[in-house]
Amino acid sequence: MLSKIPDQMPYKILKFCYFILASFLWSCGEHPSTSPNTTTASEATEIKESTEDIKTATKTILCFGDSITAGYGLDDTVDAYPAILQSKIDSLDLAYTVINSGVSGETTAGGKSRLPWIMKQPIDIFLLELGANDGLRGIPLAETRANLQAIIDMIQEKSPDTQIILAGMQLPPNMGQEYTTGFRTIFSDLAKQNNIAFIPFILKDVGGIAELNQNDGIHPTVEGHKIVAQTVWEVLKPMLDF
Structure with a gap:
């Protein structure tokens, strides 16, 4: 049973997608520049924990x-x-x-x-x-x-x-x-x-x-x-x- 998705999730999911894209570019030798929208390690962890909370509700x-x-x-x-x-x-x-x-x-x-x-x-x-x-x-x-x-x-x-x-x-x-x-x-x-x-x-x-x-x-x-x-x-x- 999934709980209601928190209001901030769409933004977090968007950042998570950027994180995946960035990882791909790094593997191809293309390093995206750091910007305010870049997902940090702590933010990626927060995204993971929020998703797990939804799954385990x-x-x-x-x-x-x-x-x-x-x-x-x-x-x-x-x-x-x-x-x-x-x-x-x-x-x-x-x-x-x-x-x-x-x-x-x-x-x-x-x-x-x-x-x-x-x-x-x-x-x-x-x-x-x-x-x-x-x-x-x-x-x-x-x-x-x-x-x-x-x-x-x-x-x-x-x-x-x-x-x-x-x-x-x-x-x-x-x-x-x-x-x-x-x-x-x-x-x-x-x-x-x-x-x-x-x-x-x-x-x-x-x-x-x-x-x-x-x-x-x-x-x-x-x-x-x-x-x-x-x-x-x-x-x-x-x-x-x-």
Whole structure:
């Protein structure tokens, strides 16, 4: 994905062409006279760097979550699902950079508090994966819902063009049927109300499966994260520019 060419580029490209022509004349024994328009070595370097900046410009996918996103217990730069998504994107030669902004133990309240700092950077796609720690701590459902809505509101206010994906979460049955059912519907309700992309359950085909989770029975293994990445990819892919 190419970024907008800076206003000064036509002039730099013109000077770059002169630089090539001058090099050719030198090789033929004809030495062009030095003039104010002659490209210096430092200017040639500047042209090269500007061109490289254009070629390497990417859009940003930010994964904002808790220990699931952070890749708890694993090498987050390789094994966590955001890193797996980056590898997938790189293999397709797409101009996107995936940022892992996961914090183990993060609640929706904590996420809301650190969001203003996060929003200081340009974000094209924002994956919101929070809420599991609220549920495991028995935080009132209304509070979790309000925090998630506040996060969505802040993203849309600060960056209206940012596309949002909300990742749904489910709780184990020992939290009580009424609470677990109410918790699960928070995510689907918010996705519908805000008209944003939705992953019904980010731990689909992973949650509750012993061999795909670490010894704590909560955090995915390397193989588990590969499945999580595929679940996210199914929603993310249609949002990318190919």
